[in-house]
Amino acid sequence: MNVTLYRRLRLAVGGVVLALSALVFADVAGWLPEGAPRVVLWLQFVPSLLSFSGGGGWLATGFLAVIVLTILFGRVYCAMLCPLGVLMDWSAMLARRTGRARRLPFRPNPRVTRAAVVAICLSGIALGSAVPLGLLDPYSIFGKITSTTLRPFTAWIKDVLSALGWLAPVRMSPVALAAAGTGLGLLALIALAAVFRGRLWCNTVCPVGAVLGLLSRRPLFRLRIASEACIACSMCERVCPAQCIDFRNHRIDHSRCVMCFDCVASCRRNGISYGIGDKKHSPEKPTLPTPEPQVALPKSGRRALLGLAITLPVAALARREGGGGGQGHGQGGSGQGPGGGGGKGGGQGEGGGHGQGKGCDNDLTQYNRPPVLPPGARSLAHFQSRCTGCQLCVTHCPEQVLRPSISVHGLAGFLQPYQDFDVSFCSYNCSNCSEICPTGAIQTITIGERQLVQTGIAEFIRSRCVVKTDGTACGACSEHCPTQAVRMVPWRDGLTIPEIVPELCIGCGGCEYICPVRPYKAIIVKGIDVHAAAKPVERGGGNVEREMEEEFPF
């Protein structure tokens, strides 16, 4: 294979993947067509795998293509299809161009760490949280980075342009400091690792790297070093960003090779070739002793990393015990354990028939209620074990009601989205998040289905309502209610006061968003653990026609 051609292809495909993936997250002006994210992200390994395991159709088969590619050609996914990998290569290239020569010696394969990472990700999911996976999976990391760095920047540009009257205004919920910090931290970590250690990340803590490494131990097409051509100049070993070439033994560790072909280009004797199998190249006696790795993560660092990774799924449990209202049957939701913001839960256990305005817990506020999940999330358990927190739904929510959780979901839901009714509310005529979610954490539903999913139930706290406290008209909550689950009923002095019809409520949060009462709002939507079905609104009668009266009524 022509090396220059391949490297050009790698750069071009990588550039396109990086640009499109970034655009998917940073497109504040809606340039991309609606289905674009699914197509662009089709080959992303982790979301596709997760979605496939949850029964998501042909769009979820991208990971199979990646597996086939890997078995045939090695880790080309890492070379050009992984946006984070491309980002790393670019940062390293930038560093090289500015004078920092890369000299990376061969390093043994950190098998234990790589296995441990996969184990941690899997056990996290088994324990009910995809957050550990989300913090290690390259696609999800890329999403976290771009959504909190590049996107605010493009939004700012658009904002300036809209102030000048050139573009429509931007709609964007504020980026939480902790989310931005996480994004920037990950970006710094990745860039620094790339500058100093090439693809260190990919071959130690990347779960995709570990899995694909397993599949690429003996790919059909592979690189090999022709012993007879080798003059042991060590160039190939030095330039290998994966640190997987042992030039002394003419050995390439294919499980770590990210198919960059830098080594091929570096060899002045054209001694490295790419082709099917390695017939004559099998076990060779070491010609030179392999030195100890010169650079390696200090033991303590390695342990800290492991420790962190282990605590994450454990923390997952903390949340699962604590949160949630006792929805329906006797889950009881007694607020034991630290359990994040949701600790309060449905202590009262009202069961089915929520009395109107009565029997509401008066210490329920917008700050302590169980969080409301996006429609299509089905249940807290389903959602939290599948959402890697990639922020795609957050960036694509037209209402900007979805925000990454810092604390409301607890540690086990770090950066997973919830609906923030301080910022906005969920549209009755929208199911974008469910259509866009690449992992299947938010299952695809139609707008019609969305209108019948109950993600939460509004509770009215009459003692705080301005109609009662001030004796003045309001009705803002009912105004925003698409199903009239919050309706205004006659009160005293010709005034009307809200009343809740819980079976009609879909938990969209319009009522809570607009409620003018402070510090604690008078109407609060409590998220429910297992989404239920709302009663359909009766429709279909058409407009009523009025008979024209004899005289004008005024």
Added chain:
Amino acid sequence: LRLPGVAVLWLEHLQRKEIEMTSVMKRRRFVGGGVAAAAAIAWDNPLFAGEAAAAEPKKDGLPWDVVAVRNGGPVEMFEAGIAAMGGMKAFVRPGQSVLVKPNIAWDQPPEIPANTNPALVGAIVRHCLAAGAKRVLVLDHTCHNWQRAYETSGISKAVTDAGGVMGHANQERHYREVELPKARRLKTTLYHGEVLDTDVFINVPILKHHGGARLTMCMKNLMGVVWDRRWFHANNLDQCIADLCFAPRVPDLNILDAFRILRRNGPQGRAEEDGEIVRYQIIGRDMVALDASGARLFGMDPDEVGHIRLAAEMGGGVADLSKLRVHRITLEG
């Protein structure tokens, strides 16, 4: 979004400065008919600047105070009504800028009458342009996502097709602080800058049931050019709505769309059966008079609607139609 805000602020500042200068230079208010020459130079709106005692018909050179049309399509009724008022020429002079403020608050299709009839808005835009308006801007501070509301209501398409421009009102930067010295509660508020700067301001509400304010028409529709509506709700909604009669910029013309009205579950509506086709339209300058007529059309006494009662009491307009010159037109089938 308040990111590196310095640049935005600076640009905004420049832009605002420019707008203020031009608007001061050219701000005139054309009042129509014979007294126009005298009134046109007046800087303050002569209509509502009067004392609280001014609860009597104003002489503004228009042939009628209220023109009510019925039994036609929205566009037909508008054309008959505005002709009776002396045509759009009586309100818009060549070269003037016009701001049309329909109700576009909700992401609802025209069949669920939560927003002003799009055909009517389109017709108004056409008439303004035909009268020589240099630009017709249409906007509303929507309750739902503005893109969805503009689109679903059909108004965005109707306006663009007619040659008008859709404006924006969902960001705080679009608003300027104004004082309402004659108001009882709403002493100060953030009011839409384009409304403050426009030459002609046309208010096009739709008659709807409202869960909190009972009914929503002309006065209530002005909440769509105000930034902080939660404040209204928290501080005596009815009084704040009535106070809007004393805003520094009130409509020069109101066109109350009552072709298809929202009978219940207002102001958003939830199904087509909430809408009732009654085929009325009421045109006039006095918001209180129009709202009072609308209340009667809905089947309510105007005094039952808190903000109409308060506005009439404060002299924001005349609720008693017997004191006004009302022209009633019934179109032939």
